[in-house]
Amino acid sequence: MSEVLGRAVLGTKYHDGMAIQEYLVSTSGQMSLPAAARRRWQLERGGPVDVIDLGFGVLTVPHGHGQGMLDELLPRDRHAAFVDSLGDDPDLATS
Amino acid sequence: MTAALLDDHLLRDLLAGSMPDALGDVLASHTPATTNYYLYRLCRSVAAAAGGALTGTWAPERRLALARQLVELPAEVDVVPMRLLAFRMAELAAAHRVSTLGAEAAAAAEHLGAPLVVWSGDDGPGIRAAVTAVGAGYLTVAR
Numbered sequence: 641m642s643e644v645l646g647r648a649v650l651g652t653k654y655h656d657g658m659a660i661q662e663y664l665v666s667t668s669g670q671m672s673l674p675a676a677a678r679r680r681w682q683l684e685r686g687g688p689v690d691v692i693d694l695g696f697g698v699l700t701v702p703h704g705h706g707q708g709m710l711d712e713l714l715p716r717d718r719h720a721a722f723v724d725s726l727g728d729d730p731d732l733a734t735s
Numbered sequence: 736m737t738a739a740l741l742d743d744h745l746l747r748d749l750l751a752g753s754m755p756d757a758l759g760d761v762l763a764s765h766t767p768a769t770t771n772y773y774l775y776r777l778c779r780s781v782a783a784a785a786g787g788a789l790t791g792t793w794a795p796e797r798r799l800a801l802a803r804q805l806v807e808l809p810a811e812v813d814v815v816p817m818r819l820l821a822f823r824m825a826e827l828a829a830a831h832r833v834s835t836l837g838a839e840a841a842a843a844a845e846h847l848g849a850p851l852v853v854w855s856g857d858d859g860p861g862i863r864a865a866v867t868a869v870g871a872g873y874l875t876v877a878r
Contacts, residue, residue: 694800707752710805712787713798714780716878719747722780723857731835732776734742734859 673700738813738847739765740840743777744854745876750806755878761852768813770843772836774806781806815843827865837862844871852876 665671678684681702690706692699701709726732739761741749746769748754754762781802785791790798808814823845824838833841840862844851850872851862858875866873 692801692804694797694804696797696800699801704752707750707805709789709801710747710751710781711753713790713802713805714747714784715787716744716747718784719744719777719780720854720856722783723743723776726776729834732772732779733834733836734853734857735832735834735837735861 736764736766738768738849739874740844740847740849740851741767741769741773742840742851742853742857743769743773743780744857745852746773746812747777748878749812750808755876757876757878758852761850761874761876765849766811766813768815768843768847768849769808770836770839771814771817772839774808774814776836778806813847815846820846827869831861831865831868833859833861833865837865841865841869841871845869850874854878 661674663671663674673681673683673689677700681687681689683689688703690701690703692701692706692709723734726734728735741758745754745758746767748758749762749767782799784802786793786798790801793801817839820839820842823842824835827833827841828835828838831837831841837859840851843849844866848871851866852874853859853862853876855875855877863873
């Protein structure tokens, strides 16, 4: 395992206080979660997270929050309104 | 354990991890399944959604990438292939006043010997009649 696993590489592109930091991935594919996130998500002693591979990036959220993102993207009432808007669609209406 | 066919409202709840208690009761004794058209209708809806606080400012292609992942079905959710249902759907569509979605729901319920479970706010009388006619169960779930 690389000794620089998860170490932020500072002093290159980013100013102090910027949210974006560059991390290194080990040869086995491991990377550390930022310390602030570990504290915020109460993972100081380790634990699971949810990871969503989006192609253009990899989204890491607290364990159990990945599924809930569908609630944000498409709340129940919005989906009900979409279905209602289909009216008399011969293929997709609830009839 | 037999399957229970879920409509797109309840499939959304299952995928979002926000199942109503009554759906949890159903899935305690049934494995989840849905239909191609219910899944397609849910995908149409999520693809059209503008997004919330997190994704509302994302570029459309990035929001769609997230949407695609969020509606990817877990392996335990069964979908009967259309090739096994198409002819029966055509028969049911001719015999009942149902949409293509309704014909597939009834044909899939018959094929699986599974009850169709729908959200009570989207209870279609045509689908209910077709499902009942093929001898399958029809359940509504409030939330």
